[in-house]
Amino acid sequence: MSEENTASLRKEAASHENTKGSTDLSLETDDEPKKQLPEDMYYEYEELYSRPSITPDSDIPENLLHLSYSFGYDSARRSNLNLLDDRNLIIVAGNLLVLLDISTKEQRYLRSCSGGGIGSIAVHPSKEHFAVAEKGNQPNIIVYEYPSLRPYRILRGGTEKAYYFVNFNHDGSLLASVGSAPDYMLTIWDWKQEEVMLSCKAVSQEVYRVSFSPYNPGLLTSSGSRHIKFWKMAPTFTGPKLEGVMGHFGKHVATDIEGYVEVPDGKVISGTSWGNLLLWDGNTIKVEICRKEGRNCHTGTVQPFSIEDGQLMTIGSDGVVRVWDFEGINTADSDSDSSRFEIEPIYEMPVGRKVCLSSVVKSSQADSFVWFAQDSNGAIWKLDLSFTHTTPDPECLFSFHAGAIQSLDVSKKSHLMATTALDRYVKVFDFLAKKELTTRRFNRRGTALCWAPSLVNQSGGLLVTGFENGVVRLLELYNPQRQNALSGGNLEGDAKLRLKQAFKPHDASVTAVAYDRNGEILATGSTDRTVFFFTVGQKYDPIGFIHVPGPVTKLEWSPHSHSENRLLILCQTGHVIEVQCPDPAAQRPTKTFHLPDLPRKSFRFRSIKSQIKREEEIKRRQAEKEKKEKEREEQLQQSTEQEEDEEEEEELPPIYIPDPPSPLYCGFYSQPGQFWLSMGGFDSGYLYHCKFSENQEEDADHRQDEPFDFLPVHSNTDDDPICSITFSSSRQLLLCGMHSGSIRVYPLQSQDHNLTSMKAYWSISVHDNQNGHLRHICCSHDDLFVLTAGDDGNIFSFSLLPSEDLQKSLQRMTAKLPSPRVGLENETLAPDIEDPAAYSIETARQRLESDQLRREAEAKMAAKQKKLAELQKKFKQVLNDNQKLPEHVRLKPEELLQNQRFYEHAERLKAQKVMEVRKQLAWEQERCSIALRKLQDWFRDSLESPVVTVVAISTDHRVSTYHLPTRTELPTQLRRECTSSQSNGEKSAALEPRKSKAEPATDSSKENEEEGLPVRVSSLAKIKLGDRQEERLRKAAKKAEQARAKIEKRKQEWAQIYAEKPNVDCEDPQDVQAIREARENIADFMELRRTRVNTESKREDLIGLQENIHAKQMEMNGRIVALRDSKVRLVSRLHTQVQELQKIQQRLAAHHRQPLPSLPILLPEETPEKRLQCSRSTLERYRVLMEQGKTFKEEGKAVSLLEELEKDIEREKEKEEQQRGEEGSLTLPASEEAVMVEELSELEEELQRKEEIILLYEQNSLLEQMEKSVSQFDEELLLLRSQKLHLDFQLKLADLRQLTIFQEMQLLKQFERREESLQEKLNTCRKEEQNIKSKLEECNEQLELRKRGIGKIQEREKALTATFQASLGETNKFEDFLTKVFKKKVKRVKKKEQTGDEGKCVFIEEEEDSDEDSEEGDDWDDDYDSDAEEGRAALDESVCPSGCEPKLFDNTLQLRELRLDLEEQLAEEKKIAEALKRESDALAKKEKLVKGNRKAVEDDLELINREKQQKINELDVVVPLRLHQIEYVTDGSMPSDLSQALVLNKSELNRMQQCIKELQAEKLQQKERHRQARQQHTKLLRDGRDMTTEIQALEKQCHELMMAKFGRVVDLDAVQMLSGNRRLEELKQEKLIKEAENEEEIKEWDTKVEEARQALMEATRTNTDHLRSMTALLEQKKELELKLKSRQRKMGQQEFQDYRSRVDEEAIQKLQELVKTQSQQAKALRTEISLLSSKGGHVLPPDQARLPPLAPLPTPSINSHAGNLPHNLKH
DSSP states (O other): HHHHHHHHHHHHHHHHHHHHHHHHHHHHHHHHOOOOEEETHHHHHHHHSOOOEEEETTOOTTSEEEEEEOOOOOSSTTOOEEEESEEEEEEEEEEEEEEEEEOOOEEEEEEOSSSSSSEEEEEEESSSSEEEEEBSSSEEEEEEETOOEEEEEEEEOOOOSBBBEEOTTTTSEEEEEEEEEOOOOOEEEEGGTTTTEEEEESSOOOOEEEEEEESSSTEEEEEEEEEEEEEEEEEETTEEEEEEEEOTTTTSSOOOOOEEEEOTTSOEEOOSSSEEEEEETTTTTOOOOOOGOOOOOSSSSSEEEEEETTTEEEEEESSSSEEHHHHHHHHHHOTTOOEEEEOOOOOEEOOOTOOOOEEEEEOTTTTTTTTEEEETTTTTEEEEEEEEETOOOOOEEOOOSSSSSEEEEEEESEEEEEEEEEEEEEEEEEEEEEEEEEEEEEOOOOOEEEEEOTTTTTOOOOEEETTTTTTEEEEEEEOOOOOTSTOOOOOOOEEEEEHHHHHHHHSOOOOEEEEEESSSSSEEEETTTEEEEEOOOSSEEEEEEEEEEOOEEEEHHHHSSSSOOEEEEEETTTTEEEEOOOOOSSSSOOOBBBTTTSSSEEEBOOOOOOHHHHHOOOOOOOOHHHHHHHHHHHHHOSSOOOOOOOOOOOOOOOOOOOOOOOOOEEEEEEEETTTEEEEEEGGGTTEEEOOOOOOOSOOTOOOBEEEEEEEEOOOTTOOOOEEEEEETTTTTTTEEETSSSEEEEEEOOOTTTTTTTTOEEEEEOSOOOTTTEEEEEEOOOOSSSSEEEEHHHHHHESSSSHHHHHHHTTTTOOOOOOOOOOTGGOOOOOOOOOOOOOHHHHHHTTTTTHHHHHHHHHHHHHHHHHHHHHHHHHHHHHHHHHHHHHHTTTTOOOHHHHOOHHHHHHHHHHHHHHHHHHHHTTHHHHHHHHHHHHHHIIIIEEEEEEOHHHHHHSSSOOOEEEEEOOOOOOOOOHHHHHHHHHHHHHHHHHHHGTTTTTHHHHHHHHHHHTTOOSSSSOOOOOOOOHHHHHHHHHHHHHHHHHHHHHHHHHHHHHHHHHSSSSOTOOOOOHHHHHHHHHHHHOOOOHHHHHHHOOOHHHHHHHHHHHHHHHHHHHHHHHHHHHHHHHHHHHHHHHHHHHHHHHHHHHSSSSOOOOOOOOOOOGGGOOGGGGGOOHHHHHHHHHHHHHHHHHHHHHHHHOOOHHHHHHHHHHHHHHHHHHHHHHHHHHOOHHHHHOOOOSSSOHHHHHHHHHHHHHHHHHHHHHHHHHHHHHHHHHHHHHHHHHHHHHHHHHHHHHHHHHHHHHHHHHHHHHHHHHHHHHHHOOOHHHHHHHHHHHEEEEHHHHHHHHHHHHHHHHHHHHHHHHHHHHHHSOTTTTTHHHHHHHHHHHEEEEEEEETTTTSOOOEEEEOOOOOOOOOHHHHHHHHHHHHHHTTTTOOOTTTTOOOOOHHHHHHHHHHHHHHHHHHHHHHHHHHHHHHHHHHHHHHHHHHHHHHHHHHHHHHHHHHHHHHHHHHHSSSSSOOOOOGGOOOOBTTOOOOOTTTTTOOHHHHHHHHHHHHHHHHHHHHHHHHHHHHHHHHHHHHHHHHHHHHHHHHHHHHHHHHHHHHHHHHSSSOOOHHHTOOOOOOHHHHHHHHHHHHHHHHHHHHHHHHHHHHHHHHHHHHHHHHHHHHHHHHHHHHHHHHHHHHHHHHHHOHHHHHHHHHHHHHHHHHHHHOOOOOOOOHHHHHHHHHHHHHHHHHGGGOTTTSSOOOOOOOOSSOOSSSSSGSOOOOHHHH
């Protein structure tokens, strides 16, 4: 910007500040409207933008780094694309605003003014301005003019930390902004005047977007994290306010809403995170929009962005633009419970693969279909959305990295830069020519990158890149168009990246790669906690790897200044490892690449930051203590007394060690064995100087090492750690990349490894302060450029020289692209590793041996298979030869079978074929099984449970289950629901007349509000009051209204209190309630008999009884079946025990054997379900019988198949029992029955006896167990049998009860029709009664409101009278006359509208006597009759008398009109109240009549109920009784006739006896309460009399105070309701006007005085000049006298004396004349000054002191008296 423009901007800014100051002053004094900011006011950009931070008193230049170019794009930022015109795009890049030329790709930049970053940008609809909302503490919004880029307006105070989004409204007059945490403030700006119109908190969540509705300027919408909110600028009494309503998702899942569009009818269409659209109507979701068959509109997030020509356009994260029918969506309505509306898009445009569209902006040209789209994957697209046949394909205008930059490095020989990011791209840039050379995409994300040094690759074209899957790739960069050219030529054409080698040393992300100082070894580090070494050559061969304690952050080889070649490994966990460079030629094991014997040193960082802070606090406290001691000593020297005040010292900060440890960001060597570290987290803010400890034998995971020195990083970077560090090639500059995204440069001295000269610094914010952590910073090979890359995706290049100097130094230099290697075109492409499951180098070596064995086994298997095929061929040949032989010579198949395995193989093949056949017959099998299941359902499952009979084992007792059919569900619930719905309908019908009960109250209140009394009567004064006076009068009127409202409220409260006051004869509500409850709940048998019984209740009782019977039977069946199952288990256990017993008896002698018990068997009736279970043999027998049955039918015989089948089954069971009996019979072998011939020894006999005793014990134990089990089972069966008999007894009683209920139900059916008709009549009567009652209550409420209205009108009449009395004043001689005029009855003139001939409205006056005046008015006329008679002849009431103020007379007439209006309103209200009273009486009579009808119907129902009860009582009921239950005894014996006996429930009888006792106790309690109530009544009467006396005393005191203050008893309410006196305000205003006129006249006189003073000063100045001239003449005179004296000495004495005396006399005479003249002139001047000072009444202005009197002037002044001066003084 030029100097002239800068000067003009400064002047305009200064004038703007002055204007603002004067405006504020005027607002404070005269309440004038704020002045508008001038349209041509601008700020100066040079004074606004953020500048670098430089250490004070340092020699670092401000322009140390100059921005050269931006190679990145923060595509993940929301709405980071805007269009200024058809050629320029505007985007945010960290702390910069980039203006990007679409055609030339040139860039212009604007820096952030706060230095805290940029939050959002918005372009004005006219494209003449754009707003930049910044971040930082109290950030501003700066509006720039385009294309001049001058700051036009600055909006301050909209949020605390940062702006999320800004947006202009449709016409560009307003700007909306929304802030971030913690305030989330939504602000509406009048941006041209830099004023906040409205502001409020949006939500407590992140807001993505806010916008004005283009159709309704008063509506706004905001959306964000899991919310959408709808705003309205609503006008209120105090001005417009923002009202917001949060959108309710309802049954939909809450989602993040990235975009939305407003609809003309007020609806909003928003996107979702799952890909569908939501149509919002109000604050609820009307419908969800999806595609056919429930498909989503887009895959992933969807954003609607425009409605044009009846079409809705949407974009999605799937990279597709779709167009929908807007009318169909706007009128959509869901037809199902899912609230979804299905629709298909009209058009769609896929932009490209792997495209994620996040925002679009439209071209500014009219009728253009061109849109520009932001791709979150790092691109900017140009789209033509015309959707015609000639529509061009989407065009990618720019392509950048997407996401955080993972690595950056520069070429060691040229101005080339390589980057990689998580978007899987590797890009190469020429930062000198400011363009991208080449890019290549891989299948995995790039995580590390290194440019090989010149020692490795002379051409400088080798890149080493690491990826997230652990793969390392060597890439060659060359110019493909220079195959035969020498390296180092100029760039021509595109570059190319070619894969040279790929290997996988790690199983996780590669985080660091580094060449050693000799270029012979490559080291790679990974998050898998390993570091791998490779030999460098034409092919990189692995050397080995080592394990490290944590994920690797950085690898640093020792420089050439160190004696040994070592590698410094920095781990994220705070561990630092130093290892010796491995020897590539050393022999190592072949099974693994692990290098366990590689020498190493380790260091584990231990936090010392808390200790540093503690020491700093100690030093600070020590300094303060010394300062206080010095001050105390100075005070002691001045005072004699000594006072010692000991202050308690605060505790020092504790020593804190973070857990988990702080992360390690970066580090570098300082000296051999020493290094610097930069930590994050708690330990940030320092550079720590560390060294390896001598005790290296301790485990590195448990050792804690502390730094031996540290350096603080200046400028409040305690929470801003250094993320990356690099040095210039001369090591004179230390460049740091900060966590906050800023660059920091430290000048260093040469060879300063300990950083002692690291003091002054230069810092500037470049990347985003929150998300742009600067992790990569590099210097170019010639130190002319600095390259940075951050987590915000931005890449910047800076030059260390100004652009002019840089162009001169690089005028003949261009970036050199390496030439391809010789023979490169003949080489095959290196194999790449694309398999995600590929082995790493170590894993591949470990599995190499197993893979070798597997390959050998596979080779052997292939050889065996080949040999087997040859044998099979030979065997077939043998079979053919065998078949050709004669039959007697031919070999049989069995003879040919040499190996059983072949047979087994054939069997397996046969089984497979059988399985295939089964699969083929599966359908038929399923059909048969379904048929069988249907038969079972029909015949077997028709019974809920088959009859099971369980028989005892040792007795003939048995117990059987109940025969229960399958029970269907009874529709009782449906009947209950119908009954409940009917009852609900009756209730709702009863409540309908009560809906509009409160409506008249609101109407009457509105009427009362409209008819409010204007207490202050408007004056006819011609003086216009000022705003303050009007405001004062309004406040007085408002205060009077508030007092009136307060009095009215107090009266209502008193009325409510009096209304709630109980009558003298009223009863206690608690007692009334208790009596009512007693009457309703008293246990009277007759009252209980009144309960009406109908058919429905009896049917429900019958159903409930049946269900109870069924449940009891099912429970008993379950117990019997469980007993049967226990018998089955018992029989099985007995069979097992019998087998054991047989085994024991086989080893016993015959005489010791006891007979075996008979085994129980299960009878067929115990397992009836087995009768329907068929085995395969049974089915086979059935098939045979079926065939025989066909034969018999052919022979004419009739045979039953089932009978034959049952007989066969019985015969088979008999055979099985016989076999079982034979097996159970004890048969001894013949050898045991024979007599032992051989004699046994004593020991053998003893052992035999011992074994015999054991066997006998076992035999007896088994027999006892079997007997005990059988007896226990029989006991359980007997118990269950008795319980079943008891249940049978209860079931019989239940059957009798069921029969009785059924009879009662049949009896009630006879009365059902009559009862229903009466019940319908009763419901009609009740409904009618309820309606009448509601109308009566409504009428009473209206009547009460009318009475209150009458009271209010009467109060207003009183207030009007009080107003009239107040307007008269205290001593008014026309008070009686004006009172007569005010209270006179006059004829009122009513105006009626009548349509004339010409259609115009003509008012016809009609006179009407005011006969309906109030009684109070009549009294007033009577009171003033006597006074009127006296003054009737003197004064006319229709004319204002002389001496009376016309305004007061007119005011009286107006008040009289208001009084007459109130009297008419009062008469009207009384008429309405009388009509309501008549209507209320009529409704009361009608209610009484309806109540009588209802009572008659209820009596008829009661008669029918009694008749029903009588009929029911005549039914016989069977009640079984035991003898001990009969207490009806006569003469000590039970009579034979029990017809006179009464059957009672014993528990009910006991309850009634207990109730008698309780009632007696309650009676005594009530007597005691009555006595206490009488005492309380007496006390309340006494207190009432005391309070009455106190009230009278207070009233008397109040009257005395009023007489003392006012001189009479006044109405305090009327005094409080008095409003301001307008006449007084008018007089005050007139006084102010007069004062202003006088002030103007004073100012004029002051001006004249000032002019006179100026003339006086001019005269004084002239006189002063004359005095100076006189002084010069006097000096000249002295000189002449001296000369005269010298001459006189030469002349004679006498002659000299005569001459001297003559000259002296002449001089004296002249001086005397001069003094006389000056005295006259001074006197004249003083007279003139006094006259001028006394003109106008003021001597001098108030702020100036009076001038002192003038002293006599030595010389005359130049004025009109100048002519009297001597001639010699005029010159």
